[in-house]
Amino acid sequence: MLRLALLLLVAAPQAEASPNVVIIYADDLGYGDLGCYGNPTIRTPHLDRLAAEGMKFTQFYSAAPVCTPSRTALLTGRYAVRSGMCHDRRRVLFPSSTGGLPAGDVTLAEALKAKGYATACVGKWHLGHLPAYLPTKHGFDSYLGIPYSNDMDGIRGQADSRNPRPGAWNCPLIRNEEVVERPAEQRTLTRRYTDEAVKFIREKRDKPFFLYLAHTMPHVPLFVSDAFAGKSARGLYGDVVEELDWSVGQVVQAIRDAGVEKRTLVVFSSDNGPWLIFNEQGGSAGLLREGKGSTWEGGMRVPGIAWWPGKVPAGVTTSELASTMDLFVTCIKLAGGDVPSDRPIDGLDISPVLFGKGPSPRDTFFYYRDTTVYAVRKGWFKAHFTTRSAYGRDEPVKHDPPLLYHLGRDPGEQRDVAKDNPAVVEELRKLLVDHEAAVKPGENQIERTQPPDKK
DSSP states (O other): OHHHHHHHHHHSOOOOOOOEEEEEEESSOOTTSSGGGTOSSOOOHHHHHHHHTSEEESSEEOSSSSHHHHHHHHHHSSOGGGGTOOOSSSOSOOTTOOOOSOTTSOOHHHHHHTTTOEEEEEEOOOSOOSGGGSGGGTTOSEEEEOSSOTTSSBOTTTOOTTSOOTTSBOOOEEETTEEEESSOOGGGHHHHHHHHHHHHHHHTTTSOEEEEEEOOTTSSSOOOOTTTTTOOTTOHHHHHHHHHHHHHHHHHHHHHHTTOGGGEEEEEEESSOOOGGGGGGSOOOTTSSOOTTSSSHHHHBOOEEEEOTTTSOTTEEEOOOEETHHHHHHHHHHTTOOOOOSSOOOOOOOHHHHTTSSOOSOOEEEEEETTEEEEEEETTEEEEEEEOOSSSSOOOEEEEEEEEEETTTOTTOOOOOGGGOHHHHHHHHHHHHHHHHHOOOOOOOTTOOSOGGGO
16 A cells, blocks of 8 residues: 555656746836847847747836836736825935835735745845835845935935946945945946845755846946946947846856756846936837836836746747736746735736747736826727826826827837727727726825834
């Protein structure tokens, strides 16, 4: 009987190990800034290889056009308005902000940690700088990085975003919950983040792990190490992106060296589009309209690359619709976890697309600017109900009927086709009404005037 039991045990199919998850998130990288997305001068061989060995998305979206709400959505699978992590006046958290990601929100790190994952956050956080809101309070075992954007805490009279100088910025570098360097030496941040990520992979190779590597660059002010300075035909911006590409190569090589590439999903993306107001210091959205801060395509459609040898089919370019929010649901399900059922979740399981087995379950996307939906996409059609410049003092402009674009035929959003498609306009209008009626905004965290323990 014992021998029979052993034979049955051997013959039984073995449960597949939970995959490692690595999300590499650039800051303000544009849709047109990588070689594999058509950039003619910035050299990105490691990301190009990642796309060639995996899947490249052409319709991949960040859930917001600026930092704080886009990061909230990535880690919670929800539009940031539900968490109170966006505001109509002050769009992101600042060093003076006393709010942050609410403790009641479930992050991807917390969900994976509950399934036995080791978790690490490396890089820019921007979801609250006070101790109650740091990554270690949101499911991450360890943290090394800066708590907000690198242009915050500038030293008066010295800081100039377009002409970075070491010592002109007072942004702190934090390990776990302790400031270990102030000001952070930004010229070496990309390399130090990379070293931290590689070390984590080596140390956690024998158990499932989640690595969230959120680079500070290429957010202005731009900083680059000596090894990459002056090397790109694109100038300083190109130098910075090429160093990020090197970093991706180091992380992927560490995964290979650890022998875990067959059970590791790597996703590369950006938190929003390029910061165009900085001209050559900012990136490119390619053929897309506008950039960071706007709800035109260039503000929220971003690079999206997925890599998992043996799982994600190689050399595939997909036009299936997907969002960073979908990573929350997809990764939890791949880990055998339960997606929170006690709250609305906006992310969807895109594993059919990732594994080449079916279409994306997502056919609709809402373009939030702060707490308001400015545009709605379904299929190839996108309706702008409100428009406004990315940065400026202009007032929002309401459109009735909305501006309508067919993104398959007109990705640059130049030809309004609303008059020719009244039924589509009404369908998208109804989607907007229904969505707004269903969304309950969370308590405002951006404009909080007192820390939560003093309320």
